[in-house]
Amino acid sequence: MDTYENIKTGMVLCDGERKGGYAFTCRGQVYTCKGCGNTGCRQAKEDACSKQAFSVTFQCLSCGAIGQQETATLDYTQTQAWLNPSEDAHAG
Numbered sequence: 001m002d003t004y005e006n007i008k009t010g011m012v013l014c015d016g017e018r019k020g021g022y023a024f025t026c027r028g029q030v031y032t033c034k035g036c037g038n039t040g041c042r043q044a045k046e047d048a049c050s051k052q053a054f055s056v057t058f059q060c061l062s063c064g065a066i067g068q069q070e071t072a073t074l075d076y077t078q079t080q081a082w083l084n085p086s087e088d089a090h091a092g
């Protein structure tokens with residue numbers, strides 16, 4: 001995980017690799033699925049990024065839910081959830 005890099009830069013950008021002949025870092029906006037916690041970028045085409053999590057219709061590629069995306073921010077608790085995925089806080 002290169003999450004620390006994103007935190008350092010102050011932005012939550014996808015650090016996956018774009019596919020399709022262009023080997024460059026994606027740096028797209030990152031979203032989190034409220035249904036399953038899947039986190040990654042959204043791409044117009046399927047399998048366009050190594051860390052893609054959502055299709056163009058915001059369908060989660062992991063659980064199939066549509067419209068359950070949440071914009072990933074640098075919110076402290078959310079960041080902790082990423083760093084400690086096994087400790088899923090359900091305090092509320």
Ligand SMILES: [Zn+2]
Binds near residue numbers: 028040050052
């Ligand atoms: Zn990406």
Ligand SMILES: [Zn+2]
Binds near residue numbers: 033
């Ligand atoms: Zn999902």
